[in-house]
Structures are given as structure tokens and as C-alpha cells.
Amino acid sequence: MEKICVIGLGYIGLPLAGLLANNGFNVHGVDNNVKIVATINNGGPHIQESGLDILVKTAIQNGHLVAALQPVPADVFIIAVPSLITEKHLPDLKHIQEAIHSIAPHLTPGNLIILETTVPVGTTEKIAGWISELRRDLYLSQLPAPAAPLPGATEKQIFLAHCPERVLPGQILKELMENDRIIGGINQLSGEKARAFYQKFVSGGLLLTDARTAELTKLAENSFRDVNIALANELSYICDKFGINVWELIKLANRHPRVNIHQPGPGVGGHCITKDPWFIIDAAPDESKIIRAAREINDNRTNYVAARVKEKAACFKNPVIACLGLSYKANTGDLRESPALRIVQQLIQETVGQFLIVEPHLKTLPECLTQLNSVQLVNLQEALPQADLVILLVNHNAFQNIDHKLLKNKVVIDTRGTWRQ
Ligand SMILES: NC(=O)c1ccc[n+]([C@@H]2O[C@H](COP(=O)([O-])OP(=O)(O)OC[C@H]3O[C@@H](n4cnc5c(N)ncnc54)[C@H](O)[C@@H]3O)[C@@H](O)[C@H]2O)c1
Known part of the structure; x- marks a missing residue:
């Protein structure tokens, strides 16, 4: 054997x-x-x-x-x-x-x-x-x-x-x-x-090439995804300026047979896309301007989301903020390089309010959050009635079909476009 x-x-x-x-x-x-x-x-x-x-x-x-x-x-x-x-x-x-x-x-x-x-x-x-x-x-x-x-x-x-x-x-x-x-x-x-x-x-298929081409192929694949998400994030800023719904815009643009724009979101996470484009930027800085710009746009996205939450929270005296999702992508508890986690951490550190975290894929909060005050891990049923603000950070299946009556009279920030009507 x-x-x-x-x-x-x-x-x-x-x-x-x-x-x-x-x-x-x-x-x-x-x-x-x-x-x-x-x-x-x-x-x-x-x-x-x-x-x-x-x-x-x-x-x-x-x-x-x-x-x-x-x-x-x-x-x-x-x-x-x-x-x-x-x-x-x-x-x-x-x-x-x-x-x-x-x-x-x-x-x-x-x-x-x-x-x-x-x-x-x-x-x-x-x-x-x-x-x-x-x-x-x-x-x-x-x-x-x-x-x-x-x-x-x-x-x-x-x-x-x-x-x-x-x-x-x-x-x-x-x-x-x-x-x-x-x-x-x-x-x-x-x-x-x-x-x-x-x-x-x-x-x-098993496709033979030389080692350098294989190395750059994988880096190009992840850079492609990063650049495409950065385009979607940039479009969301442009749409905000014109009062246009970015989700509808991308849905319509993608009906073109040769267009496939990814979705905007709270940033890019996971172990790979956050790291791999930097391998190209480091080795070919003058030749990788779009790749660097994409990395920076996607990395800055967490600051943008946190700023929006802070602006809305400022309207309340002691706001209760429900954050839905902590992982880096849907339907997993994987927190590696998670933008959702980064946003929550930043908001708690800046004592923006009381935080109720809903993460159905975790049994306990990660250590970086338990060290901080004003934060609890709860389920959706507990979180929604108490919350003044509801921030959807991860599009887990568990959040897709919630009763929209529960969101009435609440400030909702949906970073994934999950609840778009
Ligand atoms: N996770 C993904 O989705 C994914 C997808 C495609 C490619 N990759 C690539 O695969 C690599 C590994 O990813 P992963 O998600 O499996 O990482 P991981 O962190 O889940 O696992 C790596 C394991 O290697 C062990 N380790 C580290 N140094 C070691 C050593 N010298 N000897 C023995 N064990 C050692 C660690 O303890 C860890 O358990 C990534 O860096 C990435 O380049 C990952």
C-alpha cells in the first residue's frame, strides 16, 4: 500500500x-x-x-x-x-x-x-x-x-x-x-x-504546467475575486451618492450575458483572499496597482460599516445593538480574518452601546470579545425584541427568512443585502 x-x-x-x-x-x-x-x-x-x-x-x-x-x-x-x-x-x-x-x-x-x-x-x-x-x-x-x-x-x-x-x-x-x-x-x-x-x-481535470505558473495561477484566482468584490463595494459608495439601491443595480447588470459582478459586503475575510493578493503586491508592486487598490478598498470596508453604525447609534441614549453573525462567511463558525468580528470588536471598544451577538454557529464568544464589557451571546429570539439597532453582518441561512415585523421601528443596517425587498 x-x-x-x-x-x-x-x-x-x-x-x-x-x-x-x-x-x-x-x-x-x-x-x-x-x-x-x-x-x-x-x-x-x-x-x-x-x-x-x-x-x-x-x-x-x-x-x-x-x-x-x-x-x-x-x-x-x-x-x-x-x-x-x-x-x-x-x-x-x-x-x-x-x-x-x-x-x-x-x-x-x-x-x-x-x-x-x-x-x-x-x-x-x-x-x-x-x-x-x-x-x-x-x-x-x-x-x-x-x-x-x-x-x-x-x-x-x-x-x-x-x-x-x-x-x-x-x-x-x-x-x-x-x-x-x-x-x-x-x-x-x-x-x-x-x-x-x-x-x-x-x-x-489535471492540468500540467511549470511551478511558477501554478503559483501565480492560484494567486490570480484569489486576486480576481478580491478585485471583483472591491468593484461591488465601490459601486455601493457610488450608489449611495445617487440614492440608488446597489443590490438591484448589480442584479440588473448581471443580466448582461458577459457580466458577473460579485456582491458588496462588510469586507473580505477568511484565511486566503485576505492574504494571497499581497504575495503578488509584494513581489510586483509597480505592476499590481488594481490588486493593491482592491485590497485597500475591501480592508477599509469594516471602518465604513462601523462608522455607519456609530452614526445611527448616536440617535439613542443607551442603544442596544444586535449584531447578526460573527464568522467570515455564511453557514460556518470560522472566524479567521472575519470582517464581522473586526466591526463588532471596534464598536465594543469604542463603547457605542450594549451588544447582543447572534452567531448560531458558535457555542461561546471568542476570547477577544469576552474580555470586553457590554457583550452577550444570545439567540435571535432574545436579541430582536430588545434591540434598537439590528446589524446584519453575515448572511447565514438562519437569518434569511426572519419575520420582518420583528424589525419594525428598528434601525436596520443590512451589510449583505439579505433582507432587500
Ligand atoms: N482553508 C482554505 O479554505 C484553503 C483553501 C485553499 C488553499 N488553502 C491553502 O492551504 C494552506 C493551509 O490552510 P488550512 O486552512 O488548512 O490551514 P490551517 O491553519 O487550518 O491548518 C494548518 C495546520 O498546519 C499545522 N502546522 C503548521 N506548521 C506545521 C509544521 N511545521 N508541521 C506540522 N504541522 C504544522 C497547524 O498546526 C495547523 O493545524 C493555507 O495557508 C492556504 O495557502 C487553504
């Missing part, structure tokens, strides 16, 4: 490890977080994702998946640790570097290393350099192994490819199998080896 070592058991690595373990592979999952390793070995995923609990439980029970703190020798190593940006929006690849250092002693000739993490252009080449430094006995080059002057290079060759992950949280397991994949080999043979691996469990 082919042995796969997956490094990083988060939103990407754990579903992938579970899927592989249920598709005939022997999977050794690695995470440097002791709690995560213990939770997985007890059969429970540490993240919420549709279908993941049963997949992980089955794989652990039948012994095809084991979680550990350290890698072991394997046939294929998959890197799914995070890439980060610093406060100054510079790339931080420390987790990837640590992961490479941890697998280096276990590499043997013929191994395939796949980097699934989204990275700046040139990172796969950097990884090849790190590995070559750490393991001078192995051959890893952008060029095919030469017959001479390095005798035996072919037998000592290892393979490296970047295959950026494109799944959508909420439907990760389906998309892991069905999405088309971009495979950028550090050389032709590496790409082909990676394609042969994915062919065993992916039904989507």
Missing part, C-alpha cells in the same frame, strides 16, 4: 488525509499541535466540515490514518501547512520552511513532494534549494537528472510539484475529488509523477 505523509492537519490537510486513507492509501498525518494530533487519533476532527467526522473516524478505526507530531519515511509527502503575511503584508513562509526541515531526513530516492499551500511566485524553487542544501545525497533540480557528470543521479532523484488547493470550505470533500487541479512540476517528470498520483482519486 502506498504510504502518504501529510504535513499540516488543518482545513486542507485533514480532509485530504481522510480522503486518501479511505481510498486505499496508508496515511501518516503530521501536525505540530499536540491537541490536534490527540483529537484526530481519538477519531474526532478538530474542525467543522461536512462529512469529515465519519471519514476521519473510519480511517482511524481501520488503521489507515494515524496522526503524529513527526513525519516518517513515505512515498509521497504533501505539505498543507499555512503560508502567512506579516502585519506589514510581507510573505512569511516559516511554517513551510519548518515542514521541509522536518521531512528532509526521511526523504529517499523516488519520493514525490507536493506543496498544496498557496505561496508567492518562486517558492517551489526555493524549496528545491532548501532540500538540495539539506540532502546533498539526493538529486532535485529544475532540469531533468543528467546522465553525466553526476553518475547515478537518476536513481537518486526526488520529485517536487506545486499543486495549489482550490477547495471551498463547506464542500471540501466533494471539491477535493471533483475540482480541476493545476500541477506545476519543478521539472517535467515531477509534474507527471504528481499527475499520476492525483489520477488515483481525482475525477477533475
Whole structure:
């Protein structure tokens, strides 16, 4: 049975490890977080994702998946640790570097290393350099192994490819199998080896290219979404100026067969879109003016929403403000880079009023809010009758069909256009 070592058991690595373990592979999952390793070995995923609990439980029970703190020798190593940006929006690849250092002693000739993490252009080449430094006995080059002057290079060759992950949280397991994949080999043979691996469990297209193109393709995808949302946000300012309903405007514009404007909102959140465009901006600042402008427009959106709430709250003596939703997107409790959370935090810090938070996907408030006064986690039925202002921040299904009579005589700020008539 082919042995796969997956490094990083988060939103990407754990579903992938579970899927592989249920598709005939022997999977050794690695995470440097002791709690995560213990939770997985007890059969429970540490993240919420549709279908993941049963997949992980089955794989652990039948012994095809084991979680550990350290890698072991394997046939294929998959890197799914995070890439980060610093406060100054510079790339931080420390987790990837640590992961490479941890697998280096276990590499043997013929191994395939796949980097699934989204990275700046040139990172796969950097990884090849790190590995070559750490393991001078192995051959890893952008060029095919030469017959001479390095005798035996072919037998000592290892393979490296970047295959950026494109799944959508909420439907990760389906998309892991069905999405088309971009495979950028550090050389032709590496790409082909990676394609042969994915062919065993992916039904989507497997598209071969070079590593740099694969890296930039993923960054371009997320920048496209960021720019499109920034356009929608900018249109909402323009519509406000003319007294036009932006939601109706976009609905009508999108009836054009070649127009697809995204929706405005309280800002852009999540682990990926808030980070990935900065990898392009950092490396090509003069060439990425639209990408930078989009990042700034979307980042400033939370200040705009907070200012609107403050303006409306000023009409009340001691306003009770119901905030509906905290997560970064609908129907999840994922708070990573959530604009809703940022808005609520800012308003509470500025003591704008009493806050009732409704977040059906959380059992408790996050620590950054519990440290603050004037805030309670309540359900929708408790929040609405007491509230002077109702701020819809996340378009969870639970908020779609509320009785509009409950909003009568309240100031409503609907940042998602969910309740537009
Ligand atoms: N989450 C998504 O929706 C998504 C979608 C597409 C691509 N990606 C890419 O995948 C990357 C990983 O995303 P994620 O959401 O799975 O992150 P995550 O934070 O959920 O999981 C990463 C895991 O890696 C572990 N880790 C960090 N350094 C490690 C090391 N040196 N050795 C072992 N384990 C280590 C962490 O403890 C964590 O559990 C992202 O940075 C992004 O580039 C994510």
C-alpha cells in the first residue's frame, strides 16, 4: 500500500488525509499541535466540515490514518501547512520552511513532494534549494537528472510539484475529488509523477504546467475575486451618492450575458483572499496597482460599516445593538480574518452601546470579545425584541427568512443585502 505523509492537519490537510486513507492509501498525518494530533487519533476532527467526522473516524478505526507530531519515511509527502503575511503584508513562509526541515531526513530516492499551500511566485524553487542544501545525497533540480557528470543521479532523484488547493470550505470533500487541479512540476517528470498520483482519486481535470505558473495561477484566482468584490463595494459608495439601491443595480447588470459582478459586503475575510493578493503586491508592486487598490478598498470596508453604525447609534441614549453573525462567511463558525468580528470588536471598544451577538454557529464568544464589557451571546429570539439597532453582518441561512415585523421601528443596517425587498 502506498504510504502518504501529510504535513499540516488543518482545513486542507485533514480532509485530504481522510480522503486518501479511505481510498486505499496508508496515511501518516503530521501536525505540530499536540491537541490536534490527540483529537484526530481519538477519531474526532478538530474542525467543522461536512462529512469529515465519519471519514476521519473510519480511517482511524481501520488503521489507515494515524496522526503524529513527526513525519516518517513515505512515498509521497504533501505539505498543507499555512503560508502567512506579516502585519506589514510581507510573505512569511516559516511554517513551510519548518515542514521541509522536518521531512528532509526521511526523504529517499523516488519520493514525490507536493506543496498544496498557496505561496508567492518562486517558492517551489526555493524549496528545491532548501532540500538540495539539506540532502546533498539526493538529486532535485529544475532540469531533468543528467546522465553525466553526476553518475547515478537518476536513481537518486526526488520529485517536487506545486499543486495549489482550490477547495471551498463547506464542500471540501466533494471539491477535493471533483475540482480541476493545476500541477506545476519543478521539472517535467515531477509534474507527471504528481499527475499520476492525483489520477488515483481525482475525477477533475489535471492540468500540467511549470511551478511558477501554478503559483501565480492560484494567486490570480484569489486576486480576481478580491478585485471583483472591491468593484461591488465601490459601486455601493457610488450608489449611495445617487440614492440608488446597489443590490438591484448589480442584479440588473448581471443580466448582461458577459457580466458577473460579485456582491458588496462588510469586507473580505477568511484565511486566503485576505492574504494571497499581497504575495503578488509584494513581489510586483509597480505592476499590481488594481490588486493593491482592491485590497485597500475591501480592508477599509469594516471602518465604513462601523462608522455607519456609530452614526445611527448616536440617535439613542443607551442603544442596544444586535449584531447578526460573527464568522467570515455564511453557514460556518470560522472566524479567521472575519470582517464581522473586526466591526463588532471596534464598536465594543469604542463603547457605542450594549451588544447582543447572534452567531448560531458558535457555542461561546471568542476570547477577544469576552474580555470586553457590554457583550452577550444570545439567540435571535432574545436579541430582536430588545434591540434598537439590528446589524446584519453575515448572511447565514438562519437569518434569511426572519419575520420582518420583528424589525419594525428598528434601525436596520443590512451589510449583505439579505433582507432587500
Ligand atoms: N482553508 C482554505 O479554505 C484553503 C483553501 C485553499 C488553499 N488553502 C491553502 O492551504 C494552506 C493551509 O490552510 P488550512 O486552512 O488548512 O490551514 P490551517 O491553519 O487550518 O491548518 C494548518 C495546520 O498546519 C499545522 N502546522 C503548521 N506548521 C506545521 C509544521 N511545521 N508541521 C506540522 N504541522 C504544522 C497547524 O498546526 C495547523 O493545524 C493555507 O495557508 C492556504 O495557502 C487553504
